[in-house]
Amino acid sequence: MELNAISIGFVVFTIFTLGGALGVVMTRNLFQGTIWLMVSLFGVAGYFVLLSAPFLAAVQILVYIGAIAILITFAVMLTRSIARIKERYIRTAPSFIGSLALFLILLLGVTIPIFGAHSPESIPEYVASTRDLGAALVDENGYVVPFLLASVLLTAAMIGAIFIARDERS
């Protein structure tokens, strides 16, 4: 891999993604955990840019950093739990071994043998634009059913969550 903007970006975003993820699972403080999660997901947004999907990157930042981070923070503040939980982990050793084994299996068993030889020369030139996406979303032969299902899913999630979270006593 030669030294250019993309490889620099790749390294930086890898540090963001994996460093942030480690922060999420290791920090004791949940608010700091939320910030770490956002660092990690910002790195993922960076990958999307490198993979020529800037729309997804912007949406990733909008949804995660703009909304989910705020929502998690509100939830953390609503459940004052830090002081009560003394130990962070349960089943530490088996979990660690299990996830390490999973990573090694995925890396050595799937990723490298199957996709290791995939040459980057075969990348298609044309990249779909946001307009293509919009046209396909509402096309009869395109994704109109998933498009409307997404709306139903969001409506259901919102109604359900409001129903659950509302405090009936007040």
Add this chain to the structure above:
Amino acid sequence: MAPLWMYLAVAAALFSIGVFGVLARRNAVAILMSVELMLNAVNINLVAFWRYSETSTDLLLNGYVFTAFVLIVAAAEAAVGLAIIITVYRNRRSVIPEEAAMLKG
């Protein structure tokens, strides 16, 4: 461009970290955050495969739409999951999943 397997390797690492978080963390909110990590690992894979595969033009957007969908599901999951955590906390004063086993037979 970085080769495909590098993206997949990062995604695998991210997924494994998420799995560790889900298995080992005690706090329900932390577990939820780990699940978000796993979903994002999946998203990296989806976008990487979409970018690197040679597909016919009418399938050009499959990966893209799939990723947008995972994003929406992740958001819905966070919303409902956190609402459940808040309610359980309100009733049981606890955010540890093992302690909220009132539905167990």
Add this chain to the structure above:
Amino acid sequence: MNVLNEWAFVGLFAVMAPIFPALPIVIAWLFRPRKPNVLKSSTYECGVETIGDTWVQFRVQYYIYGLIFLVFDVEMVFLFPWAVAYNEMSLFGFVAGFLFIFLLTDALFYAWKKNALDWK
């Protein structure tokens, strides 16, 4: 300029942007007086001593607002491409987009009827 060059510009911008506010803060760090004492660096509550935890119990209403916002924010994932493709769209496409918005308005209406929008 190709697409990635554009984003290289944004990336460089993102690296530089925090440096601008950091510069005066660093300069201030060099010049400022340093006379800390216990009282000065204690938590400021109008002179009254702090009692208890900072994490006071917050009302659930914050979460509900955040929740409704999240749903509308996520909706933008599909509405922005829809708006961009609007001009070339057939009537069918428009109706699909209309249904999409309408379904979500339903959820807002539910929240309204359940008084979930009130700041209690």
Add this chain to the structure above:
Amino acid sequence: MEELCTGLCSVLLESGADPGLALFLSLLVGVLLVSGVPLITVILLIWIERKVAARIQDRIGPNRVGPVGLLQTIADMIKLLSKEDITPTAADRVLYNAAPLVSFASVVLLWAVIPFTPFHFGVDLEIGALYFVAIASFGTLAIMAAGWASNNKYALLGAFRVVALLVSYEVPLVFALLVPVLLAGSMSLVDIVNAQNGMWFVVLSPLAFVIFYISSQAETGRAPFDLIEAESELVAGFNIEYSGMKFGMFFAAEFLHVFTNGIIMAILFFGGWMGPLYYESPLIAFAWLGAKGGLIYLTTLWLRNTVPRLRIDQIMAFNWKFLVPLSIANLIVVSFVLKALQELALVPRDLLSASFGELLPTTVVLLLFNGAMILYLLGILRKRGREARREPQNARAEFAQPASVAGH
């Protein structure tokens, strides 16, 4: 900017520089040029803001340092530099120090996509309008982090309220933003300006502009939505523990954000650089953008200094029960009418190349519908106001128990 970049690139290449280095250097120069605009403006803005506020309050304002007090901001900066910077013992040091940086950077970053003239801009991203919304969300997170990291009850409370306010008003903001995107058929800000060649979008959908204006006033935390600095309720809000230059950074970010929003509104609704003779020289085009943005900026200052602060329950009710349904209805009406006109072939599908005459029928129809909506709304507001006045008893009772309303 692009022009200059390629120019500089080629010069560097000819002098035998490494291509990567040449590109990097030219990009760096571009970044410095683009970001220089907001950084220089902010010094001027603070002076303008203080002068305008003073005039509205029948004062003179800064007039000692430099001609008409122009150097007052510099003097203030020197004062801030020499102030002691107190970090409370209980604070989370890393987040406490990072928050003002992120807050300021998130505003400066917006300028990367602003088209100053037809040919001078940082970048013309395909997703420009979405970039604007996405970057603004960093500011929200920074306020949250500042409030939490201070480890102070008032700071946390203030941050919570501000964040609830910011996220609430982002919903109508984005729905209003969808209207120009839909009319132009593109998220690129350059395309949006070009599409207003025939007609400014503020004429096509005045309601969208009003919604955008109100919610961006809230996004910047200005009166009547200035919960950010509700001194009487929360001491100072989320930045209570900050002092010295870090406190200054939060304020500079706020001033700059207001002006940036003015510029964005000029681009989205008032045709950006468009105006007589804009094609003659980039300077004229730039002056048009600055003039329009500045005018909008001045109206926000006027508003800020004239109206009182609303209570948080009023702010939230106004947003969720009025502004959000209105913005959704507006989007539906505009898209429905335009699609109907397009199907009847009364409008060119592509506004980019449409002339004033071709757009006249669309304008008239859209304006009619918008006017009808505005009249209907005014009717609703009038009825509400009358009801509120008829029940002074309830209003007073509500006022007598601020704890039930303003509690956390």
